[in-house]
Amino acid sequence: DAGVTQSPTHLIKTRGQQVTLRCSPKSGHDTVSWYQQALGQGPQFIFQYYEEEERQRGNFPDRFSGHQFPNYSSELNVNALLLGDSALYLCASNLDRATGANVLTFGAGSRLTVL
Amino acid sequence: DAKTTQPNSMESNEEEPVHLPCNHSTISGTDYIHWYRQLPSQGPEYVIHGLTSNVNNRMASLAIAEDRKSSTLILHRATLRDAAVYYCILRGYDRDDKIIFGKGTRLHILP
Numbered sequence A: 001d002a003g004v005t006q007s008p009t010h011l012i013k014t015r016g017q018q019v020t021l022r023c024s025p026k027s028g029h030d031t032v033s034w035y036q037q038a039l040g041q042g043p044q045f046i047f048q049y050y051e052e053e054e055r056q057r058g059n060f061p062d063r064f065s066g067h068q069f070p071n072y073s074s075e076l077n078v079n080a081l082l083l084g085d086s087a088l089y090l091c092a093s094n095l096d097r098a099t100g101a102n103v104l105t106f107g108a109g110s111r112l113t114v115l
Numbered sequence B: 001d002a003k004t005t006q007p008n009s010m011e012s013n014e015e016e017p018v019h020l021p022c023n024h025s026t027i028s029g030t031d032y033i034h035w036y037r038q039l040p041s042q043g044p045e046y047v048i049h050g051l052t053s054n055v056n057n058r059m060a061s062l063a064i065a066e067d068r069k070s071s072t073l074i075l076h077r078a079t080l081r082d083a084a085v086y087y088c089i090l091r092g093y094d095r096d097d098k099i100i101f102g103k104g105t106r107l108h109i110l111p
Helices: none
Strands: A005-007 A010-013 A019-024 A031-037 A044-050 A053-057 A064-068 A074-078 A087-094 A110-114 B009-013 B018-023 B032-038 B045-050 B061-064 B070-075 B084-091 B105-110
Touching: A005 A087, A019 A087, A019 A110, A031 A074, A044 A064, A074 A087, B009 B018, B018 B032, B018 B084, B018 B105, B032 B061, B045 B061, B045 B070, B070 B084
Parallel strands: A010 A110, B009 B105
Antiparallel strands: A005 A019, A019 A074, A031 A044, A031 A087, A044 A053, A064 A074, A087 A110, B018 B070, B032 B045, B032 B084, B061 B070, B084 B105
């Protein structure tokens, strides 16, 4: 049973460019969340997608946008890249249920370097 | 902001038990306590979770204080592969509850 898969694993961009990161959730999961993790820091919540809509958003500018497709896969887009956007971007999935027992499954992440 | 407080780092000897503490004084009655760990160059992985009672699984044990304002993750016999950053987080009842991570505890295992 495949877990969460993310692509690409590594990429290098220059300031001002745009990037798209992709995520396939664990089989059976319908909710996808994205996190940004700077070096030495814990993951920071960007947003969550459910039923192809953004349901929750963290403290990130509008340059960060996303999409969820009917097959539950998701994309994270970042426009006008800044040096500070260099980080590991993590995708996590779970099954939408009203319970605090809901467990997240994370992918290995996409390492973005902005030069 | 993270709703939990953890020590920045801890050290333990291999094959000895490790107790990782977490404070969550503002926990609500419906919040579950979850622990995740992040090995080097990997995404976080689920370790254990609980609500009120102590919990055991093949990876670890979770001891929850009676007032639920603190908890302890217990690794019964640490190995070098347990060296990681351990995150204690609270997860609420709402379906759209966003999980907020703190900086976690970096656990060093000494051979």
